[in-house]
Structure formats: structure tokens, C-alpha cells
Amino acid sequence: MLLRILSFSMLFTLVSPLWADTVWLANGDRLSGEIVLLDGGKLALKTRYAGQVLIDWQDIDTLRSDKPLLLRRRGLDSQHSRQLAAAGSGMVRVIDTTTETVPLASITRLVPPRPLLRDLxxxxxxxxxxxxxxxxxxxxxxxxxxxxxxxxxxxxxxxxxxxxxxxxxxxxxxxxxxxxxxxxxxxxxxxxxxxxxxxxxxxxxxxxxxxxxxxxxxxxxxxxxxxxxxxxxxxxxxxxxxxxxxxxxxxxxxxxxxxxxxxxxxxxxxxxxxxxxxxxxxxxxxxxxxxxxxxxxxxxxxxxxxxxxxxxxxxxxxxxxxxxxxxxxxxx
The missing domain is CATH 2.40.128.130 (Autotransporter beta-domain)
Incomplete structure (x- = not known):
């Protein structure tokens, strides 16, 4: 029994980071998956239950992501974030060397950085x-x-x-x-x-x-x-x-x-x-x-x-x- 519990815990630890992103919608729904990118007012979210779905950026209340993202805001150059944390309605907390809470409406692009050396x-x-x-x-x-x-x-x-x-x-x-x-x-x-x-x-x-x-x-x-x-x-x-x-x-x-x-x-x-x-x-x-x-x-x-x-x-x-x-x- 103990072996089964430990095996399940290890499997959960390995799998959960792949689906660590969460999106809260303005209507109260919550979606979990992996953020592919945000561009052109559409957030592409890869889910286990529905594949890749497109969400209108204006319909998102807040979101959370535990992976690094390249973030672009209106009037500013691209900046790097180690993670995003949920904040108040229409807001998100950008965490890097400093922490800043910004409006979702000011964000125009989210792109995961691609490393130079990659597996197949x-x-x-x-x-x-x-x-x-x-x-x-x-x-x-x-x-x-x-x-x-x-x-x-x-x-x-x-x-x-x-x-x-x-x-x-x-x-x-x-x-x-x-x-x-x-x-x-x-x-x-x-x-x-x-x-x-x-x-x-x-x-x-x-x-x-x-x-x-x-x-x-x-x-x-x-x-x-x-x-x-x-x-x-x-x-x-x-x-x-x-x-x-x-x-x-x-x-x-x-x-x-x-x-x-x-x-x-x-x-x-x-x-x-x-x-x-x-x-x-x-x-x-x-x-x-x-x-x-x-x-x-x-x-x-x-x-x-x-x-x-x-x-x-x-x-x-x-x-x-x-x-x-x-x-x-x-x-x-």
C-alpha cells in the first residue's frame, strides 16, 4: 500500500507541472492546462480534456502560470517573468526579480521562451x-x-x-x-x-x-x-x-x-x-x-x-x- 501511494505521489509530481497553468474566466469558470501563447487577443491553452482551446483575452478574469513567459505590454518592450500569479479581477501579478501587479488589458503577448538546446x-x-x-x-x-x-x-x-x-x-x-x-x-x-x-x-x-x-x-x-x-x-x-x-x-x-x-x-x-x-x-x-x-x-x-x-x-x-x-x- 505504501509503495502504491509513493508511486502515485511521484507520478503526480512529474505530471502536474505540465498542466500547472490556470485561467479564471469572467463568468466564474476555471480552466487548467498549459499556456501555449497569447497573440491577437486570443489565448491558446492546451488542455488534457479538450485539446487546444482558444479563449478571448477579454473574457479572462485572471490567470496563473508557474513557468517562465516572455511578456509584452502596450508601450513597453518585452519583459521576462518567472511566473504569473492570480490577482484581483482583471489583474495579474508578474513575478521576476521584482513583483508588479498589472492589468490584463495592458498585456498583448505571452510567449514561452524556447531554449537553444532542446530534446527531439x-x-x-x-x-x-x-x-x-x-x-x-x-x-x-x-x-x-x-x-x-x-x-x-x-x-x-x-x-x-x-x-x-x-x-x-x-x-x-x-x-x-x-x-x-x-x-x-x-x-x-x-x-x-x-x-x-x-x-x-x-x-x-x-x-x-x-x-x-x-x-x-x-x-x-x-x-x-x-x-x-x-x-x-x-x-x-x-x-x-x-x-x-x-x-x-x-x-x-x-x-x-x-x-x-x-x-x-x-x-x-x-x-x-x-x-x-x-x-x-x-x-x-x-x-x-x-x-x-x-x-x-x-x-x-x-x-x-x-x-x-x-x-x-x-x-x-x-x-x-x-x-x-x-x-x-x-x-x-
Whole structure:
């Protein structure tokens, strides 16, 4: 019996800190869970009984949190708090090196700080589109895009890929795929070094295969529960293959990776782009970009809207291709 009581006590001690945050609502209800973030007037609270819920900030009477939070108030810079304690109606006590009671209405953002060294963290998205037309021509197009990143300690693995196929009147007119793997090594909270390899194949273009091996420094401006922004510069070795031969050359590239959660994590705005300047006299630059918006239907399902722009500039002329993707996806 004593062993059972001690085991239960140890389990309670280990589990309870994960759900140590409490929110009191203006109508008298009380919710327990883990504060994910506050942004855009919405508090995201992760609960054991209902998953992640969004609470209007104006409906909260007071709250308590035993974990550190980055806090932003109107007209002030961000400040760090070791914990928040419940106070009077519409108030909260901010505890750090000093203690201050402030109105909830003055707080515009709460974000848990993210440590530099972390255990295994895995996130990703997979978006799919299916387009079928039955007019004068029968046209079927389907496309899948995905990305995944794994972080552990000072290492980060990034895998992205896409697959596209299209048929018209039963005849295949488009068949291509692309896969890229990047390995990042962080030196501190901002600076890292990236080494990556990419391969793409297209059975209906002049160059049927492309391989890129690159390496270079990267700078992370921020990475927290609200999103991230990375900027990477690389020196690349590019190989293009066609049915008539192959061509190899060097290029310089600048790439960004941006993600921002809005409306209490319900919306996700993201953008990825790469500008390549090849050492070819006939080509000034190659620009490949995507801008998207995802709406989270629940904890895993996404409704996605994506705009892609591919542009090549050379010999005084520009050639552009634009694509739109509306579909469903999953996220983790």
C-alpha cells in the first residue's frame, strides 16, 4: 500500500507541472492546462480534456502560470517573468526579480521562451491538391507538397519535397518531383552552418534532371511559439542533365524561411524563397518562391492556400510561371 501511494505521489509530481497553468474566466469558470501563447487577443491553452482551446483575452478574469513567459505590454518592450500569479479581477501579478501587479488589458503577448538546446522536436506539413476537369478536354492534375524538420541539441534536419502529375485525355503531360535535404549546425542562438543537397527530375523539360550541392552560413532572427525567420546564404555546385548531355556550374544563393502564427495559432502565414545567381553569362538570376496561408481546422487538419512564383532573368528578358494551390493538408 505504501509503495502504491509513493508511486502515485511521484507520478503526480512529474505530471502536474505540465498542466500547472490556470485561467479564471469572467463568468466564474476555471480552466487548467498549459499556456501555449497569447497573440491577437486570443489565448491558446492546451488542455488534457479538450485539446487546444482558444479563449478571448477579454473574457479572462485572471490567470496563473508557474513557468517562465516572455511578456509584452502596450508601450513597453518585452519583459521576462518567472511566473504569473492570480490577482484581483482583471489583474495579474508578474513575478521576476521584482513583483508588479498589472492589468490584463495592458498585456498583448505571452510567449514561452524556447531554449537553444532542446530534446527531439519534430514538426511538419503535408499539403495535397486534386484538380479534375471534364469539359472539351479531360484533365486530371494532382500535386503533393511536404516539409518536415527535426531538431535535437544543436542540430536541425530539414526535408522538403513535392510531386506533381497531370494527364489530358488520358495522356500524361506533366511528371516531375523534387527532394531536398538540409543539415544545420547551430553555433549559438542565431548563427548556424547549413549543408544541403537537392535533386529534381522532370520528364517533359529539356533538362530532365537537376542536382545541387551547397553549403554556407545561416542566421536565425527568431524562433519561438509564434514562428521563425531564417536567412541562409550558400555557394552551390549545380549539375543539369539532358538527353543530349550534362552541364556543371557554380552559383550563389540567398534563401529565406518565414513562418508566423496568427489569431491564437488558428492561422499560419508562411513564405519560402530562394534567389540563385549562376555563373552563366546568359542567366542573370533564378527566383523560386512560395507564399501560403493555412487555416487550422483542428489539431492536425489544415486548409491551405498557396501561391508560387518562378522567374528566370537572362539576355534582357524575364520568364515567369505562377501556380496556385488550394487544398487540404495535415500538420504536426
Amino acid at each position: 522536436v519534430w514538426e511538419g506539413n503535408l499539403d495535397a491538391k486534386l484538380d479534375m476537369e471534364r469539359n472539351q478536354d479531360d484533365r486530371d492534375e494532382w500535386r503533393v507538397k511536404g516539409n518536415s524538420r527535426v531538431e535535437h541539441g544543436r542540430w536541425r534536419h530539414v526535408l522538403t519535397g513535392e510531386l506533381e502529375r497531370e494527364t489530358r485525355n488520358g495522356r500524361e503531360v506533366d511528371d516531375n518531383w523534387r527532394l531536398e535535404y538540409d543539415l544545420d549546425r547551430f553555433f549559438n542562438r542565431h548563427w548556424f552552418w547549413r549543408t544541403g543537397v537537392e535533386q529534381a527530375e522532370d520528364g517533359f523539360e529539356f533538362f530532365t534532371r537537376q542536382r545541387i550541392l551547397g553549403s554556407g552560413p545561416g542566421y536565425r532572427f527568431w524562433d519561438d511559439e509564434l514562428g521563425r525567420f531564417d536567412l541562409i546564404g550558400q555557394l552551390n555546385r549545380v549539375q543539369l542533365e539532358s538527353r543530349s548531355g550534362a552541364r556543371t556550374f557554380d552559383s550563389l544563393s540567398l534563401e529565406w524561411d518565414y513562418k508566423r502564427l496568427l489569431w491564437g495559432t488558428r492561422l499560419e502565414l508562411y513564405s519560402n524563397a530562394e534567389l540563385q545567381v549562376p555563373e552563366i553569362a546568359a542567366v542573370d538570376y533564378v527566383f523560386d518562391s512560395e507564399f501560403g496561408l493555412r487555416y487550422r481546422l483542428n489539431s492536425w487538419a489544415r486548409l491551405s492556400l498557396l501561391y508560387e512564383l518562378e522567374q528566370i532573368r537572362g539576355l534582357g528578358q524575364s520568364t515567369s510561371e505562377r501556380h496556385y494551390l488550394i487544398g487540404l493538408g495535415v500538420g504536426w
